[in-house]
Amino acid sequence: MELDELTLDTIRKHKDGVFQSELWKEMDIDSRKCSRIVTKLVKDGLVIRESAVSNGARTYLLKVAEDEKPSYDELLAGDMFSPCAGCRDACQPEYCGKLGDWVLHLVDLDNQS
Numbered sequence: 001m002e003l004d005e006l007t008l009d010t011i012r013k014h015k016d017g018v019f020q021s022e023l024w025k026e027m028d029i030d031s032r033k034c035s036r037i038v039t040k041l042v043k044d045g046l047v048i049r050e051s052a053v054s055n056g057a058r059t060y061l062l063k064v065a066e067d068e069k070p071s072y073d074e075l076l077a078g079d080m081f082s083p084c085a086g087c088r089d090a091c092q093p094e095y096c097g098k099l100g101d102w103v104l105h106l107v108d109l110d111n112q113s
């Protein structure tokens, strides 16, 4: 396995992210090599890097980019997607039948649970 892939897999194992200052120790590589690999993974869009502090020292918190995908759960009422997503109608929410149906579906689901 390439070191890039191994680094990505190691970051992925940490669901809440991992500090770069801990990553190189966990992987048993030197910090400069780790920094080079992480920089490449960030540039390739595979890893997200945020400034952070760990044990009083500045470092980065690293997360796998695919874990940061947005959740669309709040746009779903059961299996019914919000009619407003992508809607191009002239919007008057208080008179919109599509929105009304979706809200009623939400209420039905809530009453069933």
Ligand code: SF4
Binding pocket: 083, 084, 085, 087, 088, 089, 090, 091, 092, 093, 096, 097, 098, 099
């Ligand atoms: S309320 Fe109705 S018209 Fe407005 S965005 Fe939603 S679906 Fe479209």
